Amino acid sequence: MNVSRLVLVLGMLPFAKSQALEVAPGDFEPLPAGADAVLFYYQHTDRSELYQNGHRTSDNAKLSSDVGILRYIHAIGLGENLSWEPQILLPFGYMNAAGDVGALGDAHGVGDPILTAPLKWTLPTANKDVFALAPYLYIPVGSYDKNDALNLGENRWRATLQAAYIHHFSAQWALDTVADVSWVSTNHDYGASSAKLEENTRYEYQAAVRYNWTPSTTFALGGGYVTGAATSVDGVDQHDGVSTSYARFTVTHFIDPTLQVQAQLGRDIEVEQGFREGARLNLRVLKVF
Secondary structure (H helix, E strand, O other): OOHHHHHHHHOOEEHHHHOOOOOOOOOOOOOOOOOEEEEEEEEEEEEEEEEEOOEEEEOOEEEEEEEEEEEEEEOEEEEOOEEEOOEEEEEEEEEEEEEOOHHHOEEEEEOOOEEEOOEEEEOOOOOOOEEEEEEEEEOOOOOOOOOOOEEOOOOOOEEEEEEEEEEEOOOOEEEEEEEEEEEEOOEEEEOOOOEEEEEOOEEEEEEEEEEEOOOOEEEEEEEEEEEEOOEEEOOEEOOOOEEEEEEEEEEEEEEEOOEEEEEEEEEEEEEOOEEEEEEEEEEEEEEEO
16 A cells, blocks of 8 residues: 555544553452542553555554553442442543654644543442443543644544443452443544544443452453444545454552552454554553542
């Protein structure tokens, strides 16, 4: 695929188009009622392969990203076994394209802030399984310029509904399963010509097996699958729906009862459209007050 065709296919790519709403293993375990938590995330991702209709079209399409997220959570007890955790997330970061996609340039700034308020039920099962529902709302005030090929903001509203179930086999073993569906509004200012960008519903499923090696250290192995999100520009189908599977390995450790650190390694397994992540590193620090 030549460079001009590549830029046409990928041009004005919103950052969130290729970003799934992932959760880390154990994220839906309830916080104590009345607790506050502050989290900082850092994610570095390298991509060098580009796919179209399941076929690799370039192995020198380099797109790297360095993203941070600040997150605040407040836990409210609504009942003996029900908690509500309103929270806000603020993403920010930097992206850089090189190689065959160097014409895309780079981008830096803030992403769209995210509001969410999960409800978490602790169930009367043998080992206290957890069921949760989490609505997310992305507010379109992040960095966006219609003349830029890469943007951290989307210039459109996004709503996601996520459902999670944690099955505790024992005190040491647990299975996290998470499914979500995501919808977006129309971007009426897409590209230099201010075209109308529309996107179909996107779906994701995630699962991870957790093992509590010690009371303070946990290992998890899992992965997920993202599908949907095909777009149209001024009514013309772009034939760019995603179908991506990925794998993750996570280590979580409590330095003390209120301070947790987490590291996660991952990569894409199979990609139908777009960039393939060759390597991903996620780091997280959590402090509970």
